[in-house]
Amino acid sequence: MTQLFRLADLLLFPETVRSRSFREVVTDRNKLRRALNRKSGIPLGALGELRPAATMADFVEEKFWKIAIPDFRKPTSQWLYLLPFEVNLSARLAGLEWRAVDAVRKRIENFQLSGMLRVYPPGVGLVRLSLWVTFKASAPLDTLLAIARNLEEPLFGPEGGEGEPVEQLLRAIIDEAAAALFGEEGRVEDRRWRPPEALFVPIDQEGFDPAAHASELAELLAYAAGQTETTAELTARLAAATAAPHWQRDRVFAAASQRAAFAFVSKEFAGGSAARQRRMRLWLAETWEMAAAAVYTAKAFSEVLLEIAGARSLDQTWAPPSEKFDFLSRAAASFRAALQAVALARTQLQSLGSGVLMTFAKDLWTFDNPIPESELHEALTYLEEWGNGQAAADFSSDLREIAALSHGFRPKARRENEP
Structure with missing residues (x-):
């Protein structure tokens, strides 16, 4: 328990x-x-x-x-x-x-x-x-x-x-x-x-x-x-x-x-x-x-970004340099680092040489994952577009990396025309 x-x-x-x-x-x-x-x-x-x-x-x-x-x-x-x-x-x-x-x-x-x-x-x-x-x-x-x-x-x-x-x-x-x-x-x-x-x-x-x-x-x-x-x-x-x-x-x-x-x-x-x-x-x-x-880690950070993006109220008070932007960029950087840690954990499981472990982790991420992935990607798009307008390159880069890693323990979905 x-x-x-x-x-x-x-x-x-x-x-x-x-x-x-x-x-x-x-x-x-x-x-x-x-x-x-x-x-x-x-x-x-x-x-x-x-x-x-x-x-x-x-x-x-x-x-x-x-x-x-x-x-x-x-x-x-x-x-x-x-x-x-x-x-x-x-x-x-x-x-x-x-x-x-x-x-x-x-x-x-x-x-x-x-x-x-x-x-x-x-x-x-x-x-x-x-x-x-x-x-x-x-x-x-x-x-x-x-x-x-x-x-x-x-x-x-x-x-x-x-x-x-x-x-x-x-x-x-x-x-x-x-x-x-x-x-x-x-x-x-x-x-x-x-x-x-x-x-x-x-x-x-x-x-x-x-x-x-x-x-x-x-x-x-x-x-x-x-x-x-x-x-x-x-x-x-x-x-x-x-x-x-x-x-x-x-x-x-x-x-x-x-x-x-x-x-x-x-x-x-x-x-x-x-x-x-x-x-x-x-x-x-x-x-x-x-x-x-x-799963719990991803929910914690996605919830922060979803709440901010959902309000659709990013304005100049959020622009860098400001305390609001410091918090927003810290949340994005932490979320990216956390998902990178999950990616490393995938490699760890694979190195143990037992496929059932990866299948078990994938099942849990798939069926116990409370993150609405489509909503997350919509929020990331909104935040990135705003970040590009603020010339916040590192912030926008973190958001793109979050989108690329958000599949967690599931196999990464292929993009259109991707071999």
């Missing part, structure tokens, strides 16, 4: 950033290089210290974030990366139990709760709660459906005490992080757009076949809050996905919808290697999170 929240003020309102050390890491490649090499982290109040995920033991071993570290020896204008910093929430979650609904509780043999808070430099934060549940016997899909139906309502609390709604728990953690980063200047009311998102990753023990359960899996995803795809549409899409080589040949299945996803690695994968199956499950979870963070 992951709650995303926006921290775009790291780039849009740099004067509000209280944590100078983190601000420097976000905007200065040399400071990022030093942060990756030092043992100490960046203080985040009572939550602990933010450290690069690429240096955490599990991910060094599994390579996912290790290969995302840029080659600092090569000259580049790129300064922003989808390379998260994280703090473990074990201390914050210590002693809490999941008050599962009755339909689930009676089937549980063991339960573990862990969590982390991550900050992606392009201006997105997230709180991820991992609920590892061992059932007394093979869990039928109706058990997962019961969890999905109650995803926004679970209670967490100490044994024998009163439970705390997950909404309240997540909000408290987010507020602590925002206070550490921004102090009293943070724009707290703008932090979240939507409810938590869920990824289901069951472990195969009895040869589960997604192809035989497409309708049940569609029902699982359909319970997500804000879901607009119908169960019938989801069933058809999931059934088609089970016919893809990733499942038929490699025995890996992953599907993303709006605020819910399902990933499954068969016990037949990699010749039955438990270690490689574990690694693939980890890669799928990280891919889902990274793509979700990319």
Whole structure:
């Protein structure tokens, strides 16, 4: 269960950033290089210290974030990366139990709760709660459906005490992080757009076949809050996905919808290697999170440009040099850098050599992307035409680059007459 929240003020309102050390890491490649090499982290109040995920033991071993570290020896204008910093929430979650609904509780043999808070430099934060549940016997899909139906309502609390709604728990953690980063200047009311998102990753023990359960899996995803795809549409899409080589040949299945996803690695994968199956499950979870963070990042910056362009009120008060133009050009430059970071993340996924990861990220960008692309391109055209009239070459260049990169994890559409 992951709650995303926006921290775009790291780039849009740099004067509000209280944590100078983190601000420097976000905007200065040399400071990022030093942060990756030092043992100490960046203080985040009572939550602990933010450290690069690429240096955490599990991910060094599994390579996912290790290969995302840029080659600092090569000259580049790129300064922003989808390379998260994280703090473990074990201390914050210590002693809490999941008050599962009755339909689930009676089937549980063991339960573990862990969590982390991550900050992606392009201006997105997230709180991820991992609920590892061992059932007394093979869990039928109706058990997962019961969890999905109650995803926004679970209670967490100490044994024998009163439970705390997950909404309240997540909000408290987010507020602590925002206070550490921004102090009293943070724009707290703008932090979240939507409810938590869920990824289901069951472990195969009895040869589960997604192809035989497409309708049940569609029902699982359909319970997500804000879901607009119908169960019938989801069933058809999931059934088609089970016919893809990733499942038929490699025995890996992953599907993303709006605020819910399902990933499954068969016990037949990699010749039955438990270690490689574990690694693939980890890669799928990280891919889902990274793509979700990319979607959230793109929404944050596109929303700013859409609002300004939608008013159709750019006049001489916005012309350079002015505070208004400084903000507008900063928003465009940050959006461009964020989309360049997404493009680098595509390369990162491709270098792992598993096509299912790219397919999973593309699905999430396609079906969970709240950006109206046609409206964005119309807004970019308006802003560029205005910028050309102001002789703002860098600003106009940033807008053209945004348009070229806005496809995100999807394959770039060919232009007319393009070979």
